[in-house]
Amino acid sequence: MKYISTRGEAPSLSFEDVILTGLAPDGGLYVPEQLPTFSQAEIASWVGLSYQQLAFKIIAPFVAGEISDSDLQAIIDKSYSGFRHDAIAPLVQTAHNEWILELFQGPTLAFKDFALQFLGNLLDHILKKRDQKVVVMGATSGDTGSAAIEGCRHCDNIDIFILHPHNRVSDVQRKQMTSVLTDNVHNIALKGNFDDCQNMLKASFGDQSFLPEGRQLVAVNSINWARIMAQIVYYFYAALALGGPARPISFSVPTGNFGDIFAGYLAKQMGLPIDQLVIATNANDILHRCISDNDHSKKELIHSLSPSMDIMVSSNFERLLFDLYDRDGSAIKQLMEDFKTGSMHLSDKALASARALFSSYRLDDEETIDVIREVFENDEYLLDPHTAIGLQAARKTRRNQDVPMVCLSTAHPAKFPEAVRKAGQDKDPALPHHMADLFEREERFEVLDKDLAAVQKFIASHVRA
Known part of the structure; x- marks a missing residue:
């Protein structure tokens, strides 16, 4: 398969090259030249598969033989061996025909673990095979950083640098990243x-001359x-658990960078009968404004109680636009130029x-807190603020009550104690056992000005020989 x-x-x-390349040289994002599709009969035959077995069925066509079946299954198995629930992605019912x-x-209590545990093991496999060393650079609004670090910390051929906005992630999110002290x-x-x-991430990918040779x-x-x-x-996994593909399923997704919900769009294109996808946003509502009012304009970013969604430039939206414009690259290039002007x-x-x-739907902080409080009072189920936004968006926009609605719960509530306290809880939610000593761990991080040259100098000077 080509990308x-x-x-x-x-x-x-090729698949391996696209994994190592990231952003395309022309500034675009890579997508498959052709998307694999599955018949309803084939999807139905997957009922009862474990999460790991299902992942192999869905991922293998994208790899197209570049990684052997046995190696791919081993990478998948290793990636989900550290999850705390045997189901990997369990479903919990919160109302009639409504599921979380x-x-x-x-391991880091966020949905990013699904992709980044896999990506870390995938990179380890590819780099060992090629005898190659690389620099991983990432930007995070909260959860990506810790999941990426957890996925890559054991990789000998990787130096990883994660940028997060200073004082704009939760204390738990920061500590999860900064208490990993490996070289x-x-x-x-x-x-x-x-x-x-x-x-800064995009600028650095555009010109990598600051890196050490090789x-x-x-x-x-x-x-x-x-x-x-x-x-x-996990879209296929949830749908199969709730009667798919014999019946359609809808999903509500709290989103900032559009990656998680774009995966749902791809699942539908691949044959999964998805009836509705709900884009749930906080006050940084550029995606909601685009869908509801055709207003995709930048506004000042608001610091919210759902910081993982505090994003005004949703990178993966470009991948959807590419399909909406019949895969016309020149049209997308022009749209992105227009967006640069605001x-x-x-x-x-x-x-x-x-x-x-x-x-699409938008909630501000006050509404988010109300949802957390209401759901806990009614069901004794504690939501994190991102999931609360997704759940309320589903309830406000649902088109068909007969179709099961699945709300993606993207983070553990212990990662966002401020929102939980404001919703009326008298104590912070407890961290899982493996993270109980988080606030006793030593931290290490560098505070830098918003200066690309300074950031690149720091990275270049800390890459291991």
Whole structure:
């Protein structure tokens, strides 16, 4: 299988090369030249498979023989061996025909573990085979960083540098990153917001001359295709558990960078009968404004109680636009140029196509707290703020009550004690046993100004020989 850029000017790449490349040289994002599809009969035959077995069925066509079946299954098995629940992604019912998909059972208590445990093991396999060393650079609004560090900390051929916005992630999120003291892990607290971190990431991928000779950057953000690919699996897993493919399923997804919900879109394109995808946003609502009002314009970023969604530039939205514009790279390039000036507008055809599948909703902090409080009072089920946004968005936009609605629970509530306390809880939710001593652990991180040259100098000077 070959992978092409959404902007149409970069050469196509193989699977392994696209994993190591990240952002395309023309500034676009890589997507498969052709998406694998499955018949309803084939999907139905997967009922009863374990999560790991199902992951192999879905991921193997994207790899297309570049990794042997036995090696791929071993990578998958290793990636999910550290999850705390045997189901890997358990479902919990919260109302009639309404379900929470708990995606926080991994080692860092966030849905990012599904993709980044897999990506870490995948990179380890590819780099050992090629006898190659790389520099992993990532930007995080909270959860990606700790999941990426956990996935890569044991990889001898990787030096990893994670940028997070200084004082704009929760204490648990920060400690999960900065208390990993291995020689190949480096945390940078940037005096700025997530979009500043992400802009530095993209600029560094565009010009890698600051790196020591023989090194290249590899992305762990959701611009890396492997991230999206791994997340497709849990849509199939949830649907099969609830009667799919014989019946359609809907999903609500709290989203900032559009990667998680784009995986759901791909699942539908691959044959899963998805009826509705709900884009759930906080006050940083550029995606909601785009779908509801065709207003994809930048506004000042708001620091919220759901920091993993404090994003104004949703990178993976470009991958959806590529399909909405019939895979016309020149059209996408022009849209992205328009957006650089602050605003872009979708064509009538593209907007209609998006609205046929996607709904959207926005919640501010006060509304989010109300949802956490209400659900706990009614069901004694404690939501983190991101999941609360997803659940309320589902309830407000649901088109068909007869279709099961699955809300993706993206993080453990212990990661966001401030929101939980504001919702009326008299004590912070307890961290799982393996993380109980988190606040006693030593931290190590570097606070840097919003200066690309300073960040790149720090990275270059800390790459191991």
